[in-house]
Amino acid sequence: MELIPSERFKRTTKYVRAFIILATIGLTILFVLLLSLLVYAKILGPPPLVVPQSTLYYSDSGNVIGETDNGQKRYWAGMESISPQLIKATVAVEDRQFYTHKGFDIKRIGGAILADIRARSKVQGASTITQQYARNLFLGHDKTWTRKFNEAFYTIRLEMNYSKKEILEGYLNTIYYGHGAYGAQAASQYYFGKDAKDLTLSEASMLAGIPKGPSNYSPLDNLEKAKSRQQIVLQAMKNKNYISEANMDKALQTALTLKGEHGTVTNKTAPYFQDAVKQALKSQLHIDDRTIELGGLKVYTTLDEKQQDIAEEVLSTTIPKSSDIQASIVAMDPGTGEVRALVGGKNYTESPFNRATQAVRQPGSTMKPLLYYSALENGFTPSTTLKSETTTFSFDDGHSSYTPHNYNHQYAEGEITMAQAIALSDNIFAVKTHLFLGEQSLVDTAHRFGITSKMDAVPSLALGTSGVRAIEMVNAYSILANGGKKVEPIFIKRVENQKGEVIFDHTKKAEQILDADKAFVMTEMLTGVFDETLNGYTKVTGSTISSQLTRPYAGKSGSTSTDSWMIGYTPQLVAGVWTGYDQGKKIEIPAEKSYAKKIWASYMEKGLQGQPPKSFKETENVIGVYVNPESGKLATKACPASRLTYYVKGTEPAEYCAEHFKGKNSKRTPKEEEQKTPWYKKVLKPWG
Incomplete structure (x- = not known):
């Protein structure tokens, strides 16, 4: 009778021993797996915290002029740029043990499991801020075991490699607040029309409650539910001793002013200019398209908003809307090369083709200042005289000939000076000079002036028959305006990444590439374009607009059968205007031939209004x-x-x-x- 209990005891002991052994083995395996997982996570290192962010473009004065996005408003804000009230509210309602746990709140997980068991459905979440951040960064929101495992793994990696401040900052910049707004900054602007750092306790507590269910707790969609959720947030803050009961009551009673629109950029400013900036990001800074579009960059440009507005207004009021003729304007600071304004066409919506930076058109007589600068280097002076008369030039050992003509077939039928030839735009003088110097001389000079477009070394090159881009010509005139220092068109002053780190800062020392004395002499000759003292067999080419000009200018007009130009400058500003038809159609209406000069004169006068007139400062020699x-x-x-x-x-x-x-x-x-x-x-x- 005593053997049965003994056998039962032995059998029970055997089972217990087996259970302990299996449990130990299981725990050992689990420990090894966990340890391996931690080691593997450490070996992998920190996961990249890269999320799509809107790239913002700023004017020279610091105003936002444009942004890129994929339908989602995302702006990165550092912790110092987020209201402390929003930070506290988020921690209190989303993860009260955030600063003490290692990525997982075991107690909260246990409570959530019990609550789910009692309700026989999933009624309570237990995800920490770190888990939610891992999900936002790397995963979707499907409810598979694979996703949960990956979420846990990324949570471990985040906690092992980043500080709590970095994790919380990332979470606040990636969480979805509804209505296409991702992150605290975008949400603050959308709901309240202000930056995240300026949120009050009432606004912050309302905002912190939205991520629980953006479609349910948006104050714009359901104010009653949003207020109820706000009360839960404020109570959680009070329980954490972040606020007093008096603060809570005051916040609940404060009426909120809701905006309900994304206000960072409503209308795209200077779209042609912004396209040129994006091209510069790619070609000069070698930044890829995805980073430009979604990299959260802050691009500080050279755009002067006042100058841009004037350029757009002058172009639109000078050319009738009924006309099919197109136009472009480029304005630069000659001392730095910074592009202050750019218009690439009459209507960006109808045609985004940028005629200021993309179109290659014949510059006509605007090429002559480069020719005559080369002549100054080769012994010519403003008093050098040549005959202006109908002339046929033979070249290629007499096998070829070229007969250029002056405008309206008018000639001096005698000698004129180089200074007068420029003012009257005499073509015969230009071609004679060009052939004397040698056709290649002008090609080489143009390249020194920064022109990269292909130049044909032919007699007609002196009259601007090889196509160039408008921005190239304006840059070339900038070099004359600044006394012969090398400049290039600059659109970008500084670029910051989404962390606020400067990845590009434009700094360039001026390099003297032309003789300063000859550059000044050339500039002074170009002032003669507007001086009727130089009238001869015809009037100076700037006589039609000289009465509108109230300060010293240097400049040159140019025209071909299909293109009309005017480029000119003061010591402070250089601008160039092109007008013509996209298809190369001839400009035959007399009024259309005058648009370029009128636009240029009006733009320069309005753009320099309020600035004291400056004369060109003569050099020592x-x-x-x-x-x-x-x-x-x-x-x-x-x-x-x-x-x-x-x-x-x-x-x-x-x-x-x-x-x-x-x-x-x-x-x-x-x-x-x-x-x-x-x-x-x-x-x-x-x-x-």
Whole structure:
């Protein structure tokens, strides 16, 4: 009778021992697996905290002018840029043990399991802030065991490699608050029209309650439920001793002003300019498209909003809406190369093609200042004279010929100075100069001026027959305006990543690439375009707009059958205007031929309004003397006109004009004529 209990006891002991052994083995395996998981997580290192963020574009004054997104508003804000009330409210209602647990709240998990068992359904969540952040970063919201395991694994990696501050900051910037707003900054702007750092306790507690169920607790969709949820948030804050009961009551009674719209950027400012900025991010900074669109960058540009508004307004009011002709404007600071305004067409919505940076068009006579600068380097001066008459040029050993014409077939039928040739835009003088210097000389000079478009070394290049981009030409004139220092079109001053780290900061030391004295002489000659003292066989090309100008300008117009240009500058600002048809159609209506000059004059005057007029500062090695505009010789009291003209010292004329003395005898013998003929005219004699 005693054997049965003994056998039962032995059997029970055997089962208990087996259970203990199996449990020990199981716990050991579990411990090894957990340890392996931790080691593996450590080996993998920190997971990347990269989430899609809207890239913001800022003007030179710091205003937001544009943004990129994929239908989701996301702006990264550091902890110092988020209201402490929102931080406390979020911790209190979402994860009260956030600062003490290691990613998982075991007690909360147990409570949630019991609550679910009692209700026989899932009624209570137990996810910590770290778990939710892991889910937002790397996972979807499906309820599979694979997703739960991955969530736990990423939670471990986050806790092992990042501080609580970094995790909480990431959570507050990725959590969904409804209505397309991700993160505290986007939500604050959408619901209350203010930055996250400026939220009051009432606003913060309302916002902190939304992520529980954005469709249920949005105050814009269901204010009653939102207020009820706000009370739960405030009670949780009081329980954590974050606020007093008086604070809680006051917050509950405070009426909220809701906005309900994304207000960071409502209308896209300067869309052509922003496209050029994106292109610069890719081509100059080598940033990929995805990072540009969703990398949360802060791009600080050179755009002057006032200048941009003026450019757009002048273009739209000068060209009738009924006209199909197109236009572009580029304005730059000649000292830095910073692009202050850019318009690439009449209507971005209808045509986003950027005519300021993409279109390659013939620059016409706006190419001549580059030619004449090269001439100054090769012994020419403002007083150099050549004949202006119908001329056929032979080249290629006589196998080819070229016969250029002046506007309206008007010629001096005699000699004119280089200064007057520029002011009147004499084509014969330009081609003669070009051929004397050699066709390749202008190609090389254009490249020195920063023009990268292909140039054909042909006689007609002097008249701008090789296509260029508008921004290239404006940049070339900037180099003359700043005294010969190298500049390039700059659209971006600084770029920050989503963490606020500066990844690009434009700093470039000026490099002198032209002779400063000759650049000044060239600029002074270009002021003659607006000076009717230089009128000759025709009027100076700037005479149609000179009455509108109230300060010193240097500039040059240009025209072909299909393109019309005006580029000019002051010491502070350089701007270029192009007008024409996209399909290369001829500009035949007289009014359309004047648009470029009118737009330029109006833009420069309005853009510089309020700034004191500045004259071009002469360099040390130049000298100004009064000369007769027709002969280029030193003027006398007998001369009907004289103009202050600048020369590099040592090249100024020494001979006084004697043509206006009564009784003069201007006839010379052939031998005397030969002796008086300058060297460059002897070389050009075969071409007349």
